[in-house]
Amino acid sequence: MFKKVTRYIVSQMDPKEELVPVESIADHEHFRPSCLLVGKEKRKTVFHQGPYYQRTGFTLDDVLLPGDDGKSTDSLHPSGDGPHSRQFTLTKVTTDQVDGCLSLSVDPANVELKGGGSVSQEFSIKPQTKTISMGSLEALRQKRKINMDHSFIQQLQRTKLKLFLVYETLEASEEAVYKESTKVHGSFLAKIYAKFSAKGTTENRQSIVIPKSCTLAFRAIEMNIYKGEWRLGFFIQCSGELVGYEDDGPSEVVREVVQHYAVFSKLSPDLRVMFLKTITAVLRDRNLFPELSQKMEDVFAGIDGYELKTESPDLKDLLSTLENSPRDHRRLLAEGITYTLDALDELLDDQLLLLLESLERKIVSQQLKLVEKLLEHELEKPFRVDARLLSFPRQEDQHLTMALVELSRVKLQEDGSAVPMEHPFEVMAALYVALYILCLLSDPK
Structure with a gap:
């Protein structure tokens, strides 16, 4: 928060x-x-x-x-x-009430596919x-x-x-106090929360004292x-040298992703399954982020005497594999893992759960193609993509994908029309990274 x-x-x-x-x-x-x-x-x-x-x-x-x-x-x-x-x-007070239709709010994230719900956000600082x-x-x-x-x-x-x-x-x-309240009933996202994170309640109230x-x-x-x-x-x-990608955005994104994940494309099927298991565990539980990230930093820094040990059963297999890998190979794998964690950290919690559901429904490859096409546009003004990219065997798959994309600040309609919201490029690129690695590791080849 x-x-x-x-x-x-x-x-x-x-x-x-x-x-x-x-x-x-x-x-x-x-x-x-x-x-x-x-x-x-x-x-x-x-x-x-x-x-x-x-x-x-x-x-x-x-x-x-x-x-x-x-x-x-x-x-x-x-x-x-x-x-x-x-x-x-700086003051912000928002309250959104939705009923009986698809509605998504990016900040805070709320996905409603049927039924109704409300979300409120309040703080003054x-x-x-x-x-x-x-x-x-x-x-x-x-x-x-x-x-x-x-x-x-x-x-x-x-x-x-x-x-x-x-x-x-x-x-x-x-x-200052920041307050956030989300209430949903009969919603698709509520079911996903209950399925993946044992959060059966459809009402969530949070606050933080600054x-x-x-x-x-x-x-x-x-x-x-x-x-x-x-x-x-x-x-x-501190702002560093900002790099622009407007001229060749999608090609630059794809080039960067392929470079970081070249080492994963050469893994055996068994190792791909193991890495995918770890990443899905991270998608379910953000508490795994800090420990795994710190372990990867130890690999980069080459700290004397560091050990890739953990008490977390979700991380043990991955860290053991890294520890037994040759130094150069270990560093490449750690770089790819860090790149993945950095991308996931740019996404909202709701997006991580939607990615898990997409993986189970085996639709990440089609979502990857859609997001790559979205990145071909400027993402600063309305545009249109081929509606066939939104054609899924099940309507729920289509709604899930539209929700996932809208939480990345691009609102899609079934006819392929798209309306970008505020500064969507970075978060859309992060979504592309997440979909790419999930697609790569879930490929049985």
């Missing part, structure tokens, strides 16, 4: 997408001004064109040698009412920006050097990870270290 809130806030307040939303409320304190981050070793993808950051637990002051005056970097921390602080108010001036950072750089004997700096020097410094944040100036001073989003700047000196990469900001 927290990620949903921070992404919405950033979309409303930062149309240039330079701010990076904080995705976990448990980590918000690690993204405050002067906190140090490392860039995760992941290539930018068509569904996530910004960089990935990982908290370190250290601040700039932790790794600097004492200055001649013995002062710390406390002076870098802007106060809430200082010249580098700005406050805003006052974010404020806090910024460390580049002038004060430059003055500090000239006075204090990096402690090259610091254990974190020594470990960083042995890796290829990039170091970043948080210099601006968007914080909650007051405590504390005062909670970091909602941030900007970071790269730090380069050499023999105790440190410099800031003023022309390499």
